[in-house]
Amino acid sequence: MSSIESIDEILLNHQPALPSSRLSLLEQAMTKVVLALGILLLLGLVFQNEMVWDDGLRPIIWEPVEADAGEQGDAGYTPQNTAIYTFGLLASVIVFQALFRTLNLPANNKMMYALIAWVCLAPILRVLEDADFFPSSIDWLLISPIIHLHLAAWLFGIGIISHLVGKRWDDVEGDFGELNLRIRLVPLLCFALLAMWGLLFRPGYLAHETGTFWIIAGLILGFGSLIFTMHNTRGWDSISRGLLSFAVGACFVGLGHWAQLASTPWLQESGRMPNEVVLWPALVVLGIPALICYVLYRIGKDDAQQLKLSGFEAGVLPEGVSIKAWEAEEKVVSKHPIELLSNKALLASPLVLAMVFGQLCDGFATMVGIDYFDYSEKHPLSDAVIQYGGAISDSIGWDVEGAWLFAIVKAALVAIITYIFIEMRVEKRQAHLRMLIVLAVLIVGLAPGLRDIGRLMLGV
Structure with missing residues (x-):
């Protein structure tokens, strides 16, 4: 009997983990709280609109969004x-990880790559809003936190x-x-990307006198990268493939508009023109975190490959094994891959x-x-x-x-988070929770961080 089989046999003597189809007490409680708050909010807006909206949510939530979208921009x-x-x-x-788990959606590295691409899309669009590219009728859709809800709707749809x-x-x-998957999915994703361009980007052309070269180049690269990504992700599940392909395409469309802004700047609502393009901040803000991440990857890639070949996922316990059982058999499981x-x-x-790069990027930016x-x-x-x-x-x-102190605090914080993260073990049912924590x-x-570097480079 192999060592792994011996360990598994010992772990079977303990109470198994809660099945993935069942909600924990925390998940049940939080779901009820969210539903209750949603119902109370709806009732308040209907029956006590002045108190809930005029004196409550409007000055706290909506007015800062309006101010951020207006001429003064960047409301605190x-x-x-x-x-x-x-x-x-x-x-x-908490709520969505439980939902995704019960729906048996993927929570692997492939899905993480897709979600990272969607996170990158948000600041690409946000920088264009900072440059006053979008007309006032839709620019509020690109203001935090609405931009994340807005893109979440696109993500769910895709x-x-x-x-x-x-x-x-x-x-x-x-x-x-x-072949059948590509024939059916690629045209739909291309149509969705065209719809995003038509709804978000096209109205901006009427408000500004812009060139077209880089916009067209971005569109070509966007649709081309969508098809290219689909072609090179064969073997992935369709959800991760679709999400990644669409987000990559949308990012290139947005970056094409960045390039157009750098090439032919347009007048902002404040009456000023963007400053000259400055590239050196990218070397600091993107270069240093990238170098650190490369070193971390080199340290861990061999063990990651061995663990993958053994059929296990880093930090995730085998199916049915609880954290309590794993910790109780600390000496036994110390020999487990x-x-x-x-x-x-x-x-x-x-x-x-992604966590390390993102936090360092934010700190340096x-x-x-x-x-x-x-x-x-x-x-x-x-x-x-x-x-x-x-x-x-x-x-x-x-x-x-x-x-500079903020950058140091960020670096120290991400070091602590990374240490906790690599030491932490999660049950199989908690893989979605871990993924969404990283997404948050x-x-x-x-x-x-990416928004800041975009603003610095483009002078908006």
């Missing part, structure tokens, strides 16, 4: 809406289309199944690499933007750290703002 956050957004994000993670088309052909082996290889293997996973380009921070807690760093700078006679971290790290 308040402790009240920050608390609401934080609770909403955490509640969404996911549903991909599932409905792919469920018949995913299990059909060989060229026959692949999951325990031997997971720590380093996770360093090479997109879960950890904030530092460069505030200390060298006179941008300002709109998050209260982050601003407090920066103000403290500014006081230190003044005390030592350093002629910069205090965002990317939304508050990678997305603002």
Whole structure:
């Protein structure tokens, strides 16, 4: 009997983990809380509109969005809406991971790649809003947090289309199944991308005198990259393929508009033109995190490959094994591949690499933007750290703002999170939770970091 089989036999003596089809007490409670709050909000808007909307949500949520979308732009956050957004994000993670698990949606590295592409799409669109490309009738759709809800609707739509088309052909082996999947799914994804272009981008052409070369180039690259991504993800599940292909295509369409802005700038609502394009911030903001991630990948790639060959997923316990059982048999499981290889293997996973890159990108972008380009921070807690760093700078006679301290805090924070993450083990039923936690971290790290570097480079 092999060592793994011996370990499995010992673990079977313990109470098994909760089946994936069942909700935990926390999931049940949070689902009820979200439903109750939704019902109360709806009733309040109908019967107590003045109190709930005029005196409540409008000044806290909607007016900052309007201000951000207006001429002054970049409205700051308040402790009240920050608390609401934080609770909403955490509640969404708990509720949606339970939903995705019960629907048996994929929660592997392939899905993570797809979600990363969608996170990148948000700041690409947001920078164009910062440049006042979108008309006032739709620009509020590109303001945080609405942009994430807006793109989530597109994501769900693309996911549903991909599932409905792919469920018949995913299990059909060989060229026959692949050909039928592509024939049906690629045109639908291209049509969806064309619809996004028509709804979001096309109205902007009427508001600005722009060139067309880079816009057309972006469209060609967008549709071409969509088809290319579908072609090169054979063997993936249809949902991950569809989500990744569409997001990659949409990103290239958006980047084409970035290039057009750099080539033929348009007048912003504030009456000023964008500054000259500056490329050096990208070397710092993107280069340093990329180098660190490359080192982490090199450290973990061999263990990740070995763990994959053994049939296990880094940090995820075998099906049916509970955390309690795993911890109770600490000495026994120390010889299991999951325990031997997971720590380093996770360093090479997109879960950890995306978190590290995103948080460092956000930290360095904030530092460069505030200390060298006179941008300002709109998050209260982050601003407090920066103000403290500014006081230190003044005390030592350093002629910069205090965002350098924010970058250090971000680096320390991501180091702590990474350590906790690679040491953490999750049950098989918690794989979706782990993935959505990373997604939430990317939304508050990678997305603002990429937005900041886009603004710095394009001068908007």
